[in-house]
Amino acid sequence: MKPKQIYLLLAIAGLVLPYMQFVPWVLEHGLDMRLFVSQLFASRISAIFGMDVLVSAAVVVVFLGAERSRLGNKRWIPLVALLTVGVSLALPLALYLREDR
16 A cells, blocks of 8 residues: 555544544533533543644644645645644645645
8 A cells, every 4th residue: 555545544534533532522512612621631641642632733733834845735734634623634634645746
């Protein structure tokens, strides 16, 4: 399997898996961001994952800036993915789009 195909499969997993958890939570609690953040940092273990994702998101933003020439006009697509889904979609999507060059 070629890297481009792997990136696409990972992007699909990065969309589906987080939303499998997020959609039921939203249906139960609504878009209560205070509760979301409270539950995200409810324990040290969950805070580890929360901080890891925040740092990874910053890395993706820097990566997208550095890859400006390779991604061209498509650079906004992973940024929207980062803001609407997260790193799990944005990073493999950026790598997938990067393979076009």
